[in-house]
Amino acid sequence: MKYSIVLPVYNEEEVISSSILKIIELFVRMDMDWEIVAVDDGSVDNSYETLKTLQADYPSALKVVRHPYNKGNGATIKTGIKTATGDAIICMDSDGQHDPEDILKMLPYLGEYDLVVGARPFKSDGTWYRNLANKFYNGLASQLTGFKIEDLTSGFRIFKADVVKKFYYLFPQRFSYPTTSTLALLKGGYNIKYVPINIQARKAGASKIRLFRDGFRFTTIIFKIILLFEPMRVFLPVTIVSFLLGLVSMIISIIQNARLYVPNSSVILFVLSILAFLLGILAEHTTAIQMAIIERD
Template identity: 45%
Template sequence: MSERSHISATRLSIVLPAKNESRSLAVLLPDLRGRFPDAEIIVVDDGSDDGTVDLCQSYGVRAIRHAYSKGNGAAIKSGARAAQGEFIVFMDADGQHRPQDIPHLLTRLSEGFDMAVGARIAAGTQAGLHRAMANGFYNRFASWMTGQQIMDLTSGFRAVRARLFKRFLYLLPNGFSYPTTCTMAFFRSGYSVTYEPIEVQQRMAGTASHIRPWRDGVRFLLIIFKIGTLFSPMKLFFPISMAFFFTGLGHYMHTYFSSGRFTNMSALLFITSVLVFLIGLVSEQITTLIYRDTDA
């Protein structure tokens, strides 16, 4: 462990979700074991067919196997439930995340933060232009929703306080959006989140991304709306309500001065504005109930 980190490896669990990543794990696991000999290392095999479990056993690493692929988020949840450490580090198993960056994240936890996220400063080397633009949009949207600057909403490399992270397991989806959900959940509950710049390595040869740009792009778009309604509903519903209201007002002014009438379309737009506002208000109350235990 680095001298910068004040967290003992005996209190640390390292969780790696993996699906057919045996080639990269063959390099990553001995590196992790050499750097953190006392840490609990857990590989969650999400339905691999490349001998991942046998590889873990050869390095003395604990392996949890899913009988079939359930998704990255499901693997994260399985690993978090099994982790015994006071602190958990989550990192990808494809070789993009560097073990030498772990002490930097742990240092931020020792400074009092509840979650430290590895913010990719070289994301462009791994992602195409469309991925970089999408990530930028997600970051800006989430920053607006939370009122806090979010440098990397989708990074899977992070260190957390285990007892706090486990409170939100029921919120996490089984797919690739667990970083988005847990980050927003921490902000919503008033926990401290910080970002540590990291470099992203090239994915090891023989490994491939499990993200499909078009299919998962649509899913991420839906997640944006889900996250918005789950954590800050009025920030999403209120602008929509105002858009309907002012559209209705503009339509009414036009029809009033042109023909002296109040039309059905104006009435529909005003009613829609009120309904959207009320839905947002009810959603805000439901959100408060969801977090009544975690906010304590």
Template identity: 40%
Template sequence: MSRISIILPAKNEAAALRDLLPRLTAAQPGAEVIVVDDGSTDDTRDVCAACGVICLSSPYSMGNGAAIKRGARAANGEILVFMDGDGQHEPADVARLIARLDQGFDMVVGARDWESQAGVGRGLANTLYNWLASRMTGHAVADLTSGFRAARAERFREFIHLLPNGFSYPTTSTMAFFRSAYGVAYEPIKAAQRVGKSHIKPFKDGIRFLLIIFKIATLYSPLKLFVPVSFVFFLLGFANYAYTFFSYGRLTNGSTLMWSAAVIVFLIGLISEQITALTYRHTD
């Protein structure tokens, strides 16, 4: 059994895989390489066969996260390495990530610098995500959304049920590891420009990535999101009461509704916190 399994989700990435796979197998000759074909219509399967790597094909596109989950379930290695199939990640960097795992970490993430970001907009968004995740966890998060990472297989599989089928699996897995007190490290990398056209749709996926911000909070500690919101409703209700009391000498329905909202939001946060604690409870 291979100690290392390298999983590459790919959708119509034959052009990139044709160059990437030979370099990857040369850099990691003993590794199990699995390409998860996410409903490709190009010759991805033929490229994998020519390079002698495993190809798991889906009859239709299920999403990047779905491909990651399928690959993780099929892998035999003790260490799982995830990298994009579009040629952005350098095969030689795999050894650096694994070396950090050998230092005792449970997951190592390839952290991109600003020059490696796919445009200014994506760079600013990722900077925001990193800052928010750092505030939530109390640890420095260098790259929350990087798809290039290595993790211990037994640890990663604990959270497969939490991973979405879309593009936010890196965020979910990172926050899940932090929540469970598993060691996470960051290794600086350079990411090249992707080969071919990106599958990310700016408007649709921009809204989806915006939801990541809320997901970060609810995955790690829901009360850190709900308590401030509850407090804002309480202050708004108090401000409205002060205004109406000095103006009309009475308490209005508006203040009552906002105070009620504050209590409801706080209770929802409390329940969410309990659900989150149960979600990350070890069953072994």
């Protein structure tokens, strides 16, 4: 089996060389068939020049691709996946936070599972509000999918190449490919394994994640993917809640007026429940057609 390590790079000149050399040392030691695909996402520092210098030293091991301008993390991962030639695709950060040695913990599960995710400890992000937000999103995604999701946003993951190439077109250009890939594979019926890893201290730069801006994006992506793959998990609760609210409104009106009376609010809520149910059925049929096309291709 050949392994392709995809590294998204954006302004990482201080750490990219050491990160790549650690990966090279690991795979040389393990005597595996491998390649590194480093995708520079329009860096404005010397990251690209550093990558080209490394490529000159390891021409058969390191592929370097460059975006002419910054497209976003998701676009960078998609470029890496398209360029990769391996049977398994390992995606990890290039800032030194992911320890290449953890790959050895994750690889044994790749035969039985289609995606192996490096699950971070709960307090790995340092700030209490980010830890709390991660826990909330893990819980929300678990509730909507019906699967226990231990780490929705970890960027350290190993895919079977033939599986991820069915879904990577769904990845958003900028944000957040880990969330999308997890939910898409789960709802596509594929198997996911979580393996505990340790996160190293960031050696340079700062996280580009912003709590409120990106928190809204996380929520939007979660609902978008659920609507795409299992829409009734969203439409059915809306149907039930709308119907019950309409029923309660009608009962209150009957009690207040001492006669059968259906207020406008009840009519609107009943119509909303019917529309939500019909939209859910239509979306389910659309999903079935989409999945048939994905499996055929």
